Amino acid sequence: MPELPEVETVRRTLEHLILNxxxxxxxxxYPPIIDxxxxxxxxNVIHQKITAIERLGKYLIFKLEKSAFISHLRMEGKYLICQKEDHISRHDHIIFELDDGHELRYHDVRKFGRMKIVDYYTYQKQLPLCQLGPxxxxxxxQQVYQQLKKRHIPIKTVLLDQSVLAGIGNIYANEICYQMNLHPETPANRLTKKRVQELLKVAxxxxxxxxEQGGTTIHSFSSNGIDGxxxxxxxxxxxxxxxxGHDIKKIMxxxxxTYYCPVCQKARR
Ligand SMILES: [Zn+2]
Structure with a gap:
């Protein structure tokens, strides 16, 4: 599942390819992709130029001249830039014809991704974006510290909660806990202020x-599509x-x- 860095890479790549x-x-x-x-x-989208592509958490926001829509890739969604005559796969669900003769195709094997028209100016205050944390x-x-104080569940689980912090998924949640030498099952409310500051820095x-690593791939996307x-x-x-060199343990x-190092990640606060 693409997380914040991958979605940002998709954003930058699309910006490079289809802006204006x-x-x-x-x-x-496959109409159910449209919410x-x-x-x-x-x-709302026809006869309009794509004027900007933004991102909030794991959402892409396509800004057009007079409207905007959001797109969430969920598990396996990706964008393809195709020629009109290119074979249409059964996993190509939404096709945008562009004025330069290319097509922007939304391709999603699992069909979990969604697109939705949002208000051009106030989309950040509308569902679902208004539910995202920073x-x-x-x-x-202080705000994050107060959120963690209220939660007795594992810090690893809280890191996946998009209403606390937006953009982190399973992969980076595991990596963040490792970098902090923090046991992933540590109750979130046990983190001290200093550790919460460290958490934001590490994340x-x-x-x-x-x-940055994704940035190096922006110009090299092939027909495999843009999934970041x-x-x-x-x-x-x-x-x-x-x-x-310690053995990694996998737990649920x-x-x-959840992958962690039982030697490096002993800390439970
Ligand atoms: Zn280790």
Missing amino acids: KEIVDVHFL GDINTFKE EPFNADF SDILNSAI LFQVQLKVHMQHTCPL VHGRG
């Missing part, structure tokens, strides 16, 4: 470093040993595969 192109038509091959009425969606980069430390650093997935150097997630925390 006009949408001349749109086709709905809401497809005719309304069509009326991203680690600009989070108010920002890890996400920024992944964004790239090879990031991970220290514990899906690894056998940690950087210090709140139903999610």
